Amino acid sequence: MFLSPIPAVLFESLCDDVHPPLIRPVYSGPPHFVGCHRDFHPQNSWMNYKVGFIGMIKEELEQDLWGTLEKMAKLGYQGVEGEVIVGETAQATKENRKRLEDLGMSCVAARCSHYKEEELPQAFETAHAIGAPFVADYWAGPETQEELDQLAEQLDRMAGKAEEAGLRLIYHNHEHEFQPKFGKKNHIRTFDYLYDNTEKLQFELDIAWCHFGGADPVTVIRRCGDRIPVLHVKDLADDGGRGYFAAVGVGVVDCFGAMEAAAARGTEWMVVEQDRPGRLSPMESATASILNIREAGLHPVGS
Secondary structure (H helix, E strand, O other), X not given: OOXXXXXXXXXXXXXXXXXXXXXXXXXXXXXXXXXXXXOOOOOOOOOOOEEEEEOOOHHHHHHOHHHHHHHHHHHOOOEEOOOOOXXXXXXXXXXXXXXXXXXXXXXXXXXXXXXXXXXXXHHHHHHHHHOOOEEEEOOOOOOOHHHHHHHHXXXXXXXXXXXXXXXXXXXXXXXXXXXXXXXXXXXXXXXXXXXHOOOOOEEEEEHHHHHHOOOOHHHHHHHHHHHOOEEEEXXXXXXXXXXXXXXXXOOOOOHHHHHHHHHHHOOOEEEEEOOXXXXXXXXXXXXXXXXXXXXXXXXXXXX
């Protein structure tokens, strides 16, 4: 039995008028680097998250894994999402995990792509080996209500299995999960349906794809943040076309507002991502992103 949740559309319409804001508004214009500074002390008790990264510097990691990870650690990154430290043997992976931890970093999540239930045992084994608390599912695209019903049931069942293994399954969105297409009036979004019709499934909200899909990440986090332990902090250079990315804090996505809202709801990881480089090189983007987060007062250490 599921309790009747507040419908997403109604929640969004009431959020600003009825409910007091969960966070102090600082800047109402387009989110950008200058003007988004937060007056928070780094030891603020609710800043109990860590900052990691995913992708971005794939070529650099392939060319010099440990030299690159050391650079990222010095910049202030505390974790990496993915399986970059998986070695050829179990012992090699164990040694790599220790070496990563010596840098002050840890792994965020292992991968189980395209909701393939048969991949779970291997994904669980990998997650335990690298010390990751999450297993991430990065894609699903239901086209009919029946497919959406089946997806919700399957993902929640998989999340239950993850829980039994001492892990948490997180679902990563793209833009289509925020485009209304289900229900009698085609007003129900995939993300909202999954949230409302599952119990154990948790989410890895990608705020750039959320924004590009037509939703406000801050509003989504305020409604669903109790089940968003990982946030993909990603910015878009503009809204004009799919796939134009920017360093965090210089584009059109309210990255800092989303981070504040997520921190207030208990999100554990803010994972910086940029699918492809813009004007900067991948390493320059990684550097600019975390410096902007620090300047905004939102890095939990050394802001």
